Amino acid sequence: MAQTGTDMVIRVRGLVTRFGTQTIHDGLDLDVRRGEVLGVVGGSGTGKSVLMKEILGLIRPAAGTIELLGQDTAHLSAREEMALKARTGVLFQDGALFSSMTVAENIMVPLKEHTDLPAGLIADIARIKITMSGLPPTAGAKYPSELSGGMRKRAGLARALALDPDILFLDEPTAGLDPIGAAAFDTLIRNLQRSLGLTVYMVTHDLDSLTTICDRIAVLVDRKVRAATLEEHLQDNHPWIREYFHGPRGRAARRAEG
Amino acid sequence: MAPQQAWLETAADEAAGQWTATAAGRWDLRGAGRMADTLERLGPERAGDAVRIDLSRLEALDTVGALLLSRLAGRLEARGHRVAVDPIRPEHAALFAAVQEADRAPPPVVPGPDHHIRAMVERLGRATVEALGEGRDLLNFLGLMTITFLRLARAPWRIRFRAVTFHIEQTGLNALPILGLLTFLIGVVLAFQGADQLRRFGADIYVVNLLGVSVLREIGTLMTAIIVAGRSGSAFTAQIGTMKVNQEVDAIATLGLDVMELLVVPRAVALMISLPLLCFFADMMGLLGGAVMSYFVLDITFGQFIKQLHAAVGANHFIVGIVKAPVFALTIALVGCYEGLKVSGSAESVGRLTTKAVVESIFLVIIIDALFSILFSFLQV
Numbered sequence: 014m015a016q017t018g019t020d021m022v023i024r025v026r027g028l029v030t031r032f033g034t035q036t037i038h039d040g041l042d043l044d045v046r047r048g049e050v051l052g053v054v055g056g057s058g059t060g061k062s063v064l065m066k067e068i069l070g071l072i073r074p075a076a077g078t079i080e081l082l083g084q085d086t087a088h089l090s091a092r093e094e095m096a097l098k099a100r101t102g103v104l105f106q107d108g109a110l111f112s113s114m115t116v117a118e119n120i121m122v123p124l125k126e127h128t129d130l131p132a133g134l135i136a137d138i139a140r141i142k143i144t145m146s147g148l149p150p151t152a153g154a155k156y157p158s159e160l161s162g163g164m165r166k167r168a169g170l171a172r173a174l175a176l177d178p179d180i181l182f183l184d185e186p187t188a189g190l191d192p193i194g195a196a197a198f199d200t201l202i203r204n205l206q207r208s209l210g211l212t213v214y215m216v217t218h219d220l221d222s223l224t225t226i227c228d229r230i231a232v233l234v235d236r237k238v239r240a241a242t243l244e245e246h247l248q249d250n251h252p253w254i255r256e257y258f259h260g261p262r263g264r265a266a267r268r269a270e271g
Numbered sequence: 272m273a274p275q276q277a278w279l280e281t282a283a284d285e286a287a288g289q290w291t292a293t294a295a296g297r298w299d300l301r302g303a304g305r306m307a308d309t310l311e312r313l314g315p316e317r318a319g320d321a322v323r324i325d326l327s328r329l330e331a332l333d334t335v336g337a338l339l340l341s342r343l344a345g346r347l348e349a350r351g352h353r354v355a356v357d358p359i360r361p362e363h364a365a366l367f368a369a370v371q372e373a374d375r376a377p378p379p380v381v382p383g384p385d386h387h388i389r390a391m392v393e394r395l396g397r398a399t400v401e402a403l404g405e406g407r408d409l410l411n412f413l414g415l416m417t418i419t420f421l422r423l424a425r426a427p428w429r430i431r432f433r434a435v436t437f438h439i440e441q442t443g444l445n446a447l448p449i450l451g452l453l454t455f456l457i458g459v460v461l462a463f464q465g466a467d468q469l470r471r472f473g474a475d476i477y478v479v480n481l482l483g484v485s486v487l488r489e490i491g492t493l494m495t496a497i498i499v500a501g502r503s504g505s506a507f508t509a510q511i512g513t514m515k516v517n518q519e520v521d522a523i524a525t526l527g528l529d530v531m532e533l534l535v536v537p538r539a540v541a542l543m544i545s546l547p548l549l550c551f552f553a554d555m556m557g558l559l560g561g562a563v564m565s566y567f568v569l570d571i572t573f574g575q576f577i578k579q580l581h582a583a584v585g586a587n588h589f590i591v592g593i594v595k596a597p598v599f600a601l602t603i604a605l606v607g608c609y610e611g612l613k614v615s616g617s618a619e620s621v622g623r624l625t626t627k628a629v630v631e632s633i634f635l636v637i638i639i640d641a642l643f644s645i646l647f648s649f650l651q652v
Contacts, residue, residue: 141374145373
């Protein structure tokens with residue numbers, strides 16, 4: 014990955030988001046470094062999902078700049094935008110799989126759209142992604158409605174990884190999974206991140222995920238972001254952050270981690 | 272963007288019995304894809320040579336590249352060569368191993384395609400059985416609804432009157448503009464077409480008979496039923512279906528409430544009240560449309576129109592039309608609610624079943640209309 018000189022894959026500066034009269038973000042700055050797993054947390058209504066959608070270009074902010082892989086997302090030609098989309102993968106909360114297609118067909122959609130690989134090779138890649146996401150090979154021929162919630166998430170992850178993106182966005186990946194499934198999903202993300210050299214941007218509420226797989230944690234408070242390692246956050250005196258990491262659940266998660 | 276290419280250099284060392292393939296460049300989605308064909312044919316010329324695949328000069332490697340290279344290694348191994356992938360950069364080793372591991376999983380067994388005529392017959396059979404099952408389930412649902420009705424007849428205060436009035440407004444009052452416009456236009460068209468034919472025989476005035484009988488007996492009721500099926504039958508399915516997806520229907524059941532009583536009966540009662548009223552409205556608008564057209568095309572004044580209508584068209588025609596309305600209403604509500612409750616899981620099934628409800632209820636309405644025709648011809652009304 015030598016051609017991009019910068020080490021920041023996401024660079025947000027002076028971001029302002031407003032809905033009507035309500036200001037969600039006010040002068041927010043955020044950096045995401047190449048190869049790290051960043052967890053994004055915050056109370057309800059602090060705009061975690063909105064921030065992710067703004068970085069992905071699904072919502073336009075009121076002010077501020079967002080650079081994704083060194084490119085300003087506000088000033089892109091349609092072609093550059095498509096090329097950039099191919100380098101990001103997104104896992105939505107419930108997978109957001111196309112319900113009219115099988116899992117394998119879902120994974121093949123971006124491959125057919127963005128590459129000119131032969132059909133046989135595309136099918137093979139889909140099969141490999143299915144296996145790498147920890148799904149049984151038989152899952153490829155199934156429709157999303159025939160899968161359990163956890164399997165749908167894995168299938169969504171396989172589709173997000175279809176093009177071997179540089180950045181993987183995850184929206185509450187472990188929400189709705191049982192603790193064993195959630196832990197397995199954490200491990201899966203960690204392993205894929207290592208083997209594929211991914212940068213992971215993860216919106217989550219799962220304190221276990223935060224302590225086990227995140228390199229840094231970005232906390233949305235007071236319409237801004239405070240990104241730091243877990244140890245640094247533990248020293249922070251901001252009331253919400255204290256409450257979050259020192260509350261009973263936060264303590265339990267850290268104890269479990271040792 | 273920089274040129275993105277992948278290439279492979281091969282070298283054979285005959286003395287050492289060694290064949291080396293060195294991959295270089297960017298072995299990723301863009302670069303490696305066009306190497307697929309080349310790699311198929313690649314290999315040492317002499318059997319028994321040891322093979323070394325050198326990946327140390329790779330600039331980039333992704334799943335596609337790793338897959339192609341691991342396939343090459345696998346294919347040469349199967350041909351009896353000793354294969355070593357070495358050296359490989361540490362950042363690529365993990366991916367290469369993961370892909371190799373994933374590729375080794377056995378491909379799922381896909382059942383071969385059936386003979387197409389056999390498959391067609393099978394599909395036909397399945398569809399028939401499904402249609403019959405659907406009919407049986409609808410009858411079941413009708414039975415369930417009847418039982419609920421009877422239970423409520425003994426305890427009428429349990430009927431949700433607020434819900435009933437709400438649905439009368441939704442299905443009746445709000446349907447007036449569209450229904451009025453459409454039936455008015457149909458009256459216009461009927462009068463125009465009838466006038467064209469009847470004028471040849473100098474029987475202009477009989478256009479009133481034609482209009483009166485066809486609108487009152489058939490068209491008013493049928494149009495109303497079809498429009499309501501499209502408007503309200505589909506709405507019932509969509510409303511109940513969405514509640515089913517949100518698990519609201521389950522919540523109703525766990526709160527000790529009766530789904531039939533709460534969701535189905537108010538809708539059915541409301542529709543059975545509003546459809547006859549709509550039907551009357553449609554009759555009037557249809558006749559009005561006919562009268563307007565008759566005035567302009569045939570110079571039949573409104574006074575003449577009403578006199579002729581009074582003389583030629585008995586009340587029996589109107590009654591025959593209006594009697595069918597509650598039956599159609601019950602059919603539409605039955606199908607709409609039944610399909611809504613059949614929604615399971617995804618939002619996609621809401622859309623599918625809504626379409627199905629409309630098609631099914633219009634189909635049933637027309638079948639029942641035909642049955643009524645036979646019945647009335649026996650009764651000679």
